Amino acid sequence: MVRSGLDKVYNFEFAEAEEVLRPVLIKYKDHPVSYLLKATILQWQNDPIGASSKQKEYITILEKCISLSENLLRTNKFNSEATFYLLTCHGYIAKLHHFNNDYIKAGLEAKKAYSYLKDGFAMVGTNPDFLLTNGLYLFYREQYPETHPSIRPIIYFFKSGNKKEGLMSLQKASEKALFSQLEAKKYLGGILLKYENNNSEALRIFSSLNHDYPRNPDFQIKFCEALIANKKWAEARIAIEKLKKFSGADAGMAYLVFKGISEFELNDKMSSSSNLFKSLQVKGHGNYTDDLKSMCYLYLGKISIDIKDLAMAKEYLEDCLAIAEYSGIKREANLLLQQL
Numbered sequence: 001m002v003r004s005g006l007d008k009v010y011n012f013e014f015a016e017a018e019e020v021l022r023p024v025l026i027k028y029k030d031h032p033v034s035y036l037l038k039a040t041i042l043q044w045q046n047d048p049i050g051a052s053s054k055q056k057e058y059i060t061i062l063e064k065c066i067s068l069s070e071n072l073l074r075t076n077k078f079n080s081e082a083t084f085y086l087l088t089c090h091g092y093i094a095k096l097h098h099f100n101n102d103y104i105k106a107g108l109e110a111k112k113a114y115s116y117l118k119d120g121f122a123m124v125g126t127n128p129d130f131l132l133t134n135g136l137y138l139f140y141r142e143q144y145p146e147t148h149p150s151i152r153p154i155i156y157f158f159k160s161g162n163k164k165e166g167l168m169s170l171q172k173a174s175e176k177a178l179f180s181q182l183e184a185k186k187y188l189g190g191i192l193l194k195y196e197n198n199n200s201e202a203l204r205i206f207s208s209l210n211h212d213y214p215r216n217p218d219f220q221i222k223f224c225e226a227l228i229a230n231k232k233w234a235e236a237r238i239a240i241e242k243l244k245k246f247s248g249a250d251a252g253m254a255y256l257v258f259k260g261i262s263e264f265e266l267n268d269k270m271s272s273s274s275n276l277f278k279s280l281q282v283k284g285h286g287n288y289t290d291d292l293k294s295m296c297y298l299y300l301g302k303i304s305i306d307i308k309d310l311a312m313a314k315e316y317l318e319d320c321l322a323i324a325e326y327s328g329i330k331r332e333a334n335l336l337l338q339q340l
Contacts, residue, residue: 009044010182012215032085035065050099051285062089080127087116087133107154131173132180139166143195147325185209189222194326199229217246221254228261236262249284257292264299273303294324298333310340
C-alpha cells in the first residue's frame with residue numbers, strides 16, 4: 001500500500017496518494033512511518049522544500065518522526081526499522097540545510113545520523129533500503145568534500161567512503177529496495193550525469209523514470225539533460241518543449257537553458273543567446289538553479305568567444321566555475337579559459 005501510494009506521489013498525483021495511504025496513516029498514526037510518509041508527501045508537494053513556506057512544518061514532522069523512532073529503538077524489537085527512519089529523517093534535514101547553502105549545519109546534521117548510518121551497513125540483509133543510504137554515504141563521503149571544502153574539518157572524522165562501491169550499492173538499491181527504488185534511480189542517474197560522465201546509462205535511467213512518471217518535473221528536466229549530454233538533439237528538442245507545461249523556477253529556467261544549448265549546438269547563435277539571457281532573469285531558488293546557471297554561463301562564454309569578445313568570455317567562464325559542480329562543465333570551462 002505504501003509503495004502504491006509513493007508511486008502516486010512521484011507522479012504528482014497527491015490527492016490520489018493521500019487516498020491510497022489513508023488506511024496506513026490511520027492505523028499507524030502514532031508510528032514513525034506515518035510521519036516519514038507525511039514528510040515525503042510534503043517535500044514533493046512543495047519541491048524544493050527549502051524554498052517553501054512549509055519548511056518549518058517539514059522539520060517539525062521529521063523531528064516527531066525522530067522522537068518516535070528513538071522510542072521504537074529503545075524497545076530493541078525493531079532496530080532495523082527504527083534505524084532506517086532515523087537515518088532517513090536526519091538525511092532529509094541535512095539535505096535541507098545543504099539546499100540553503102548552510103554546509104556546516106548540513107555536516108552537523110549528518111554527524112547526528114552517523115551512528116545510524118554505521119549500523120545500517122550491517123542491516124542490509126534484513127532491510128534492502130539500506131542499500132540506498134549505504135550507497136549515498138560511500139559515494140558522497142568522497143565527493144562532498146571535493147565540491148564543498150568547508151565541510152572537511154567535520155567530515156574528516158567520518159569513515160572513508162568508496163565511490164565505486166557506492167555506485168554499486170545504488171545500482172542494487174534501484175533493483176532490490178522495498179520503498180526507495182525510485183530514490184535510488186534518481187540519485188544514481190544524477191550522479192552519473194554530474195560526476196561520472198556515464199551519460200548513456202543516465203539516459204537509460206531517466207528515460208524510464210520520465211516514461212513511468214510523466215507528471216514529475218524533476219524527471220522531465222533530467223531526461224532533457226541526459227538527451228543533451230548524449231547529443232540526441234532531435235529528441236531533446238521535443239522533450240524540452242514539454243517542460244513548458246510545468247510551473248516552478250527550475251522548469252522555467254531549464255526550458256530556456258536547454259533550448260539555448262540546443263540552438264547553439266545547431267548553430268542558431270542569435271536565438272541561443274536570447275534564451276540564455278532570458279534564463280538568467282528567472283527568479284527562484286530551485287534544486288537545480290546553480291547547475292542550470294553554470295551551464296548557461298558556459299554557453300554564454302562560448303558565444304562570447306565566437307564573437308571575439310574575450311574579456312566577456314573570461315567573465316562568463318569564471319562565473320561558471322564559481323558555482324559549477326558538474327565535472328564535465330568544470331573541465332570544459334577550465335579548458336576554454338586556458339585557451340583565451
